[in-house]
Amino acid sequence: MLIIGTLSDGPVRYSELADAIPGISQRMLTLTLKQLTRSGLVARTAYAEVPPRVEYSLTGLGTSLLSTVLDLAAWSADRHTEIRGHQRAYDARTAADAG
Amino acid sequence: MLIIGTLSDGPVRYSELADAIPGISQRMLTLTLKQLTRSGLVARTAYAEVPPRVEYSLTGLGTSLLSTVLDLAAWSADRHTEIRGHQRAYDARTAADAG
DNA sequence: CCGCATCCGAAGCGATACTG
DNA sequence: CAGTATCGCTTCGGATGCGG
Numbered sequence: 091m092l093i094i095g096t097l098s099d100g101p102v103r104y105s106e107l108a109d110a111i112p113g114i115s116q117r118m119l120t121l122t123l124k125q126l127t128r129s130g131l132v133a134r135t136a137y138a139e140v141p142p143r144v145e146y147s148l149t150g151l152g153t154s155l156l157s158t159v160l161d162l163a164a165w166s167a168d169r170h171t172e173i174r175g176h177q178r179a180y181d182a183r184t185a186a187d188a189g
Numbered sequence: 190m191l192i193i194g195t196l197s198d199g200p201v202r203y204s205e206l207a208d209a210i211p212g213i214s215q216r217m218l219t220l221t222l223k224q225l226t227r228s229g230l231v232a233r234t235a236y237a238e239v240p241p242r243v244e245y246s247l248t249g250l251g252t253s254l255l256s257t258v259l260d261l262a263a264w265s266a267d268r269h270t271e272i273r274g275h276q277r278a279y280d281a282r283t284a285a286d287a288g
Numbered sequence: 289c290c291g292c293a294t295c296c297g298a299a300g301c302g303a304t305a306c307t308g
Numbered sequence: 309c310a311g312t313a314t315c316g317c318t319t320c321g322g323a324t325g326c327g328g
Binding site for chain 4: 299
């Protein structure tokens with residue numbers, strides 16, 4: 091989902107994806123990009139240059155998923171604080187039960 | 190996501206969720222329900238009966254995510270065959286490269 | 289010089305057995 | 309019925325090496 095969202099503005103390089111999605115491991119990024127490419131949501135373009143460059147972009151199929159993903163991202167951003175509050179309250183309640 | 194979608198029609202029992210989501214393990218179902226409850230998306234209601242009964246339902250916060258989740262489910266159902274085709278083509282190409 | 293395959297210890301999962 | 313505790317195996321993250 092985060093990868094799809096990051097590709098919304100056009101082609102993005104591998105290292106730019108890694109920077110745009112903090113916390114993702116190199117392994118997971120490579121693996122997920124491979125799955126997305128395999129499923130036809132993302133296109134991979136390698137340029138035979140020095141230094142080497144690989145760009146990933148959304149296909150038509152990938153773009154058809156974009157609006158839903160952006161909806162989800164907006165929902166997540168809007169409710170993030172509220173959800174955090176619920177989690178803190180829940181954890182406090184759980185800690186109280188444990189003590 | 191599948192849990193949210195399953196709860197769209199009203200309260201659902203634990204075992205009904207397990208039946209509605211084939212392939213999910215007991216562990217993952219319990220763990221995910223706990224996370225959703227902790228985040229305030231799902232409410233857990235236990236009835237002191239024999240046999241015991243526990244119902245899970247969407248909160249207001251959970252319901253606010255429902256439309257996006259249903260969009261995603263619809264997209265998934267619509268594009269499923271197309272995506273499978275891409276995967277098969279990709280695998281055939283990969284196998285050819287390997288051989 | 290970037291992108292990514294590979295190796296290793298650690299964490300997570302699914303299946304099973306068991307409890308209130 | 310609705311979970312929790314345990315075990316074996318898969319998968320993950322981080323470090324390293326190499327092809328293009």
